[in-house]
């Protein structure tokens with residue numbers, strides 16, 4: 001079990017981050033995919049942007065982007081069709097065999 | 107680099123069976139030796155296998171079962187484009203002079219792993235390919251006004267083409283209404299817009315120019331190869347209305363073969379879902395960006411089968427490790443004038459496009475008669 005999974009279970013999204021390159025390494029890894037140097041765990045902002053959206057069984061799922069480069073699939077709690085590029089907030093996250101992200105529009 | 111030709115092929119009907127993977131592969135290899143003049147097991151010095159079945163030592167097992175003692179034998183795995191990846195590896199051995207004759211065989215069972223890439227955490231809980239397909243569709247609809255009906259025409263056309271392919275999984279045609287009314291898997295994805303995992307196997311023999319004359323009077327040349335992997339994570343596709351790896355791979359394949367999209371007479375492209383065919387036609391320059399749907403509709407309206415004449419993945423089925431090789435066999439048969447009822451008139455230059463994991467990796471081949 002990784003810190004990433006543990007923290008997600010606590011509703012906290014952390015990601016590997018290279019302090020030298022100043023960039024998040026996503027999906028999480030043991031080293032930076034630019035300089036191959038060491039990474040630290042860094043808190044990811046809960047603010048996100050909607051990249052693309054669809055729905056299944058009248059529930060929205062989307063790709064959202066954090067910090068300008070971390071893109072994830074997640075659930076979007078919304079009743080009306082959301083707008084492209086809409087601002088989102090990470091409502092909750094978790095981990096059960098795979099990461100789970102739930103967003104709301106702001 | 108030496109010229110490399112495809113000189114023989116074997117394929118089995120795509121279906122669902124109790125047969126083990128090795129039997130499927132052997133069933134596609136046996137007709138090659140039965141039908142190719144002068145080809146003996148001792149001629150083959152490379153055996154490559156492609157599958158997602160997580161089998162150890164498979165190429166060596168297949169070699170033993172086929173009575174071949176190759177110099178080089180190993181497996182190549184790259185999810186859905188495993189088949190063309192193994193062909194490209196075989197090409198490299200032959201073109202470099204390290205080997206003369208290579209047998210490339212691919213197979214999968216419907217239940218084999220490979221549809222879902224569990225490593226890709228960016229997919230969150232939306233791991234199944236229908237979710238990335240739906241994202242491509244949303245983006246293309248938003249940018250270019252693509253409709254559900256446009257998608258359905260891809261499926262109708264490819265199922266219709268598959269009727270002339272005796273090895274296809276599907277053996278019936280579907281109307282526009284059938285596709286539109288098939289089960290909703292997402293707001294923009296119907297069941298009949300999807301390719302189906304199934305059992306299948308396909309094999310080809312490639313060889314150097316000097317050897318080719320010994321085995322056939324109608325060799326088909328591999329004149330262009332392009333491959334690109336942008337990532338393993340689906341969400342690294344920046345523009346979801348496009349396929350970056352495909353654009354890169356096709357550019358390299360056209361450059362190597364000194365061809366352009368205008369030269370292409372027949373295409374097998376990776377229609378894992380209907381939206382894929384539309385985007386790929388655009389990104390490979392076969393029509394302008396945003397015109398993929400219209401292009402498909404025109405093909406359908408004019409009974410033109412130059413795109414996915416064997417039915418593509420949607421009509422023929424998708425046994426992952428066999429798919430790329432089955433695509434190559436179709437273009438090989440087309441360019442050697444042996445495609446039967448599917449024959450595209452006067453086809454001289456063909457294109458194969460095979461991709462994996464939501465187009466994070468693509469392989470494109472240009473073949474010429």
Ligand SMILES: [Zn+2]
Nearest residue numbers: 018021032035
């Ligand atoms: Zn770094």
